Amino acid sequence: MRNKTGTAALLAAAVLAAPLVEAQDNPSSQSSEGQEVTGEDIDYLQQRIDEISALLNTVKPGKRRFLLTGYGFGGFENAEGDNSSFFAGFNPIFLWTPTDRILFEAEVELELEDSGTNTALEYAQLSYVLSDEVILGVGKFLNPANVFQERLHPAWINKLPDKPLAFSSKRIQASTQLGVQVHGAVPVGSTKMNYAVYVSNGPTLATDAPGSFGQLKFKDFEDGNNSKAVGGRIGVFLAPELEVGASLEETSNVTPDASAVADAEALIYSFDVNYTGSVPGGTLDGRAQWIFSDVDDVTFDPSGSVGFGPRKLDNSRDGGYVQVAYRPSDSQSPILSKLEGVARYDSVNLPAGAPEGGDESRVTFGVNFWSTASSVFKVAYQIDNQDGAPDSDAVMFEWALGF
Amino acid sequence: MNKQSGKTRRWASLALATTGALSLLFLAACSSMGAASTNGSPQASGSQLWSQNCSRCHNFRSPSEFSDAEWDMALAHMRVRANLTGEEYRSIREFLEASN
Numbered sequence: 001m002r003n004k005t006g007t008a009a010l011l012a013a014a015v016l017a018a019p020l021v022e023a024q025d026n027p028s029s030q031s032s033e034g035q036e037v038t039g040e041d042i043d044y045l046q047q048r049i050d051e052i053s054a055l056l057n058t059v060k061p062g063k064r065r066f067l068l069t070g071y072g073f074g075g076f077e078n079a080e081g082d083n084s085s086f087f088a089g090f091n092p093i094f095l096w097t098p099t100d101r102i103l104f105e106a107e108v109e110l111e112l113e114d115s116g117t118n119t120a121l122e123y124a125q126l127s128y129v130l131s132d133e134v135i136l137g138v139g140k141f142l143n144p145a146n147v148f149q150e151r152l153h154p155a156w157i158n159k160l161p162d163k164p165l166a167f168s169s170k171r172i173q174a175s176t177q178l179g180v181q182v183h184g185a186v187p188v189g190s191t192k193m194n195y196a197v198y199v200s201n202g203p204t205l206a207t208d209a210p211g212s213f214g215q216l217k218f219k220d221f222e223d224g225n226n227s228k229a230v231g232g233r234i235g236v237f238l239a240p241e242l243e244v245g246a247s248l249e250e251t252s253n254v255t256p257d258a259s260a261v262a263d264a265e266a267l268i269y270s271f272d273v274n275y276t277g278s279v280p281g282g283t284l285d286g287r288a289q290w291i292f293s294d295v296d297d298v299t300f301d302p303s304g305s306v307g308f309g310p311r312k313l314d315n316s317r318d319g320g321y322v323q324v325a326y327r328p329s330d331s332q333s334p335i336l337s338k339l340e341g342v343a344r345y346d347s348v349n350l351p352a353g354a355p356e357g358g359d360e361s362r363v364t365f366g367v368n369f370w371s372t373a374s375s376v377f378k379v380a381y382q383i384d385n386q387d388g389a390p391d392s393d394a395v396m397f398e399w400a401l402g403f
Numbered sequence: 404m405n406k407q408s409g410k411t412r413r414w415a416s417l418a419l420a421t422t423g424a425l426s427l428l429f430l431a432a433c434s435s436m437g438a439a440s441t442n443g444s445p446q447a448s449g450s451q452l453w454s455q456n457c458s459r460c461h462n463f464r465s466p467s468e469f470s471d472a473e474w475d476m477a478l479a480h481m482r483v484r485a486n487l488t489g490e491e492y493r494s495i496r497e498f499l500e501a502s503n
C-alpha cells in the first residue's frame with residue numbers, strides 16, 4: 001500500500017518536474033512544439049527522470065514501518081488536606097511493524113513528580129501473529145487481566161482526571177506484567193470471545209516495611225523468587241455493545257527469598273462488564289470492574305527484629321469501580337453534542353490492621369468537553385470517604401490529547 | 404485466620420472464578436442462538452467493525468486522519484490491544500484503504 005503510493009508519487013513528480021527542468025535547462029525545447037522528438041531528446045528526458053528519482057529517493061519515506069503516537073495531558077488538582085497543584089505528563093508510544101505478523105510497541109511515561117521528571121517504561125512488547133486467533137506477546141505488557149489498565153487508562157480515553165483507587169494509590173491489581181502471553185479472539189457463533197493467558201514475574205509481598213507490610217507490590221522487575229504468576233482472562237461479547245469478562249491470577253509464593261516471613265500464596269481474580277452503545281439522544285458508556293486479592297495469612301516480622309511485629313493480617317482485599325457516562329451526541333447543538341457527563345463510584349476495602357489505613361470509597365462527578373475526537377477537557381468533583389483518616393474531597397481539571 | 408482456612412477460601416475463590424467463566428461461555432452460547440449480531444460475523448462490514456471496535460474504548464477517528472501507511476501500524480497496534488480477529492483486522496483495513 002505504501003509502496004504503491006510512493007511509486008505513484010515518484011512518477012507524478014518526475015512527469016511534472018521533467019518539463020519544467022527541461023524548459024529551464026534547455027531553452028531550445030521551448031519552441032520544439034510540433035518538431036520531431038529525437039533519440040537525443042528521449043535520452044535527455046530519461047537522464048533527467050533518473051536524476052529526479054534519485055533526488056526523491058533521498059526524501060521519500062523508507063521501507064521501515066514506524067509510527068510515533070501517544071498522548072499528553074496537563075491539569076490541576078485541589079484536594080482537601082493537600083496543597084493544590086498543577087500536573088502534566090507526556091506518553092509517547094512507538095510502533096514498529098517490520099512485517100505484517102510482527103509488531104513492536106513501547107510506551108514511555110514522562111511525568112512531573114515532586115521536583116523531578118519521573119520516567120518509566122510503561123510497556124515494551126514484541127508480538128507475533130501466529131494465526132487469525134492467536135498472538136504471542138513477550139516483554140512488559142499491559143495486564144490483560146486488568147481491563148481498565150489494558151484499554152482505558154490513557155488520559156485521553158479515561159473519562160475522569162484520575163484513576164480508580166484500585167489501580168492507583170491503593171492498587172490491588174497489576175497494571176503491567178513482565179513475561180509472556182498468548183492472546184487473541186475467537187468467533188463464537190455470531191459473536192466472539194477474547195482470551196489471554198500469561199506467565200509473568202508476578203507480584204511480591206511487602207514484608208519488612210512498617211508502613212506497607214502485607215501489600216502486594218507489582219513492580220517485580222527482578223523477581224524476588226522463582227515462583228511465577230500464571231493468569232488469564234476470558235471476555236465474551238453478549239452483543240456487539242456488551243462484553244463481560246473474568247480473570248484469574250495465581251502465584252504460589254509471593255514472599256521474597258530474602259525475607260524471614262513464611263511463603264505465601266496469592267490469588268487475584270476480577271470480574272468486569274463493559275457496555276458502549278447508542279441510547280436515545282446519544283451514547284451511553286458503562287463500565288464496572290471489581291477485583292479480589294487473597295494472600296495467605298502469614299506473620300510479619302515474626303521475631304520482632306524489624307520493630308513492628310509480630311503482626312498477622314487477614315490478608316484479603318477487594319476494590320474496583322462502577323462508571324457511567326452519557327454524551328448527547330445526537331443533539332443538534334454543536335456545544336451540547338460535545339459535552340459528556342460522567343459519574344463514578346470507586347472503592348477499596350482493606351484488611352483490619354492494614355498499615356496503609358482503612359477502607360476508602362469515593363464518588364466522582366465530571367463533565368467533559370470533546371473539542372475533537374481525541375481532545376478532551378475534563379472538570380470533576382470528587383467526594384471522598386476514608387476510614388481512620390480525614391476525607392479528601394477534590395476538584396480536578398485536566399486537558400488531554402491523543403495523537 | 405490460619406493458613407489452612409486461607410487455602411479453603413482460595414479454592415472457594417477458584418471455584419467461583421471457574422463458575423463465572425463457565426457462565427460467560429454459557430451466556431455467549433445462548434447469545435449466539437438468539438438475535439443475529441454483527442460482531443465478528445462475516446456479514447459485518449469493515450465500517451461496522453471499525454466503529455464498533457474503536458468506540459468500545461474511545462471515540463473513533465476519521466479515516467482521513469492517518470495515511471494508509473500510518474493506519475497499517477495503528478491497526479496492527481489495535482489488533483493486539485483490542486484483540487481483533489484476523490478477519491476483523493482485514494475487513495477494517497480494507498475499509499480504511501477504501502475510505503482514505
